[in-house]
Amino acid sequence: AQLRGGAVRGERSSASPSRRSVAAMPPRAISIKVAREEDLSSHIGNDGFYFDLVDFDRVRAFQIPDNTTMSRLKEEIAVEFSIPSQFQRLWLFCKRQNGTWRPVRPFSTEENNLSMTSLHKLLSRTFLFLNPDGVKLFLEVLNDSSPQNLSNDDGLVFLKLYDPEQTQIRYIGMLFVKASSRPSDILPKLRSLAGFCADEEMELYEEIKFEPSAMCEAIDANITFSESQVPLCCKYLQLRAFLNEKFRLGMGISFATRKARSL
Incomplete structure (x- = not known):
């Protein structure tokens, strides 16, 4: 016997219930x-x-x-x-x-x-x-100084400052850098953001892990960011630390630390 819509009684419709339920499934x-x-x-x-x-x-x-x-x-x-x-x-x-x-x-x-x-x-x-x-x-x-067309040579740098007197770490800003540039190229800007003197020395580190304890490895400021990739072997974070996290597109993380003054 024919049913309305052309389906034959006793025969399975070409659109199965499972398919209909999938098609009707609401967005998750x-x-x-x-x-x-x-x-x-x-x-x-x-x-x-x-x-x-x-x-x-x-x-x-x-x-x-x-x-x-x-x-x-x-x-x-x-x-x-x-x-x-x-x-x-x-x-x-x-x-x-x-x-x-x-x-x-x-x-x-x-x-x-x-x-x-x-x-x-x-x-x-x-x-x-x-x-x-x-x-x-x-x-x-984005603002007027933001790069508009990013390439694989562009990196976004997040900056942290460690104050040894207050034993406190805080976020102070971010920068764009070129992976082909050197950390030493941005030291003047880093000092300015941190409120340091123009001639104050700084040391650079890469953060490796923070559990069970914070561990970092020193980075040479005179080689390029792309060359500063280091193996998962590191030293403990020093005091008077200026911390910087580097994010090249598709790359890992680095840290920079302020060099300890002699007492």
């Missing part, structure tokens, strides 16, 4: 955590938080459908933080093998039109330590 909500410089400033050096960048349990989380595009997310961020989308540059955070989270690269213009699901599939092929339960991002606020 995912968590997007967005860290800003304000978060770095308020977290680093407080409540025992020193050697990572940010505590993601204390940043703004957006619950959005997984079919939301990056462009749409920027509109949500614009409303929440009063930062127009054209002044936003979002960086992907990934978890490193030592347990720390680091920005690895900004999203491209083309990726802004992809859904979160598509982005996750695309990025999972390259980055092995993506958060399976959501996405963690760093929001860079």
Whole structure:
């Protein structure tokens, strides 16, 4: 017997219930955590938080459908933080093998039109330590001095200052550097940000891990950032430390420390 719609009684419709349920499945909500410089400033050096960048349990989380595009997310961020989308540059955070989270690269213009699901599939092929339960991002606020077209030679540097008299570490800013440049090239800027004298010496270190104790390795300020990659073997962090975290696109982390004055 024929049923309305042309199906024959007793015969299975060509569109199975399982396929229909998949097609009708609503978008899944995912968590997007967005860290800003304000978060770095308020977290680093407080409540025992020193050697990572940010505590993601204390940043703004957006619950959005997984079919939301990056462009749409920027509109949500614009409303929440009063930062127009054209002044936003979002960086992907990934978890490193030592347990720390680091920005690895900004999203491209083309990726802004992809859904979160598509982005996750695309990025999972390259980055092995993506958060399976959501996405963690760093929001860079663009200004007149921000480089517009980043290349593999560009790096974003986050800066921490250690005050031995107060035994305190705090965040003091970020810089863009060229991977082909030398740390010594930015020493004047680092001294200025830290409020140091123009001729004060500084030592450079790479952070290796912070558990069970903080460990770092010295870096030569006279070789390029790209050449300053060091093996996972390090020394303990010295006092009077000016700490700098370097993020070249696709690269690891480095630290810089202020040289101890003789007493």
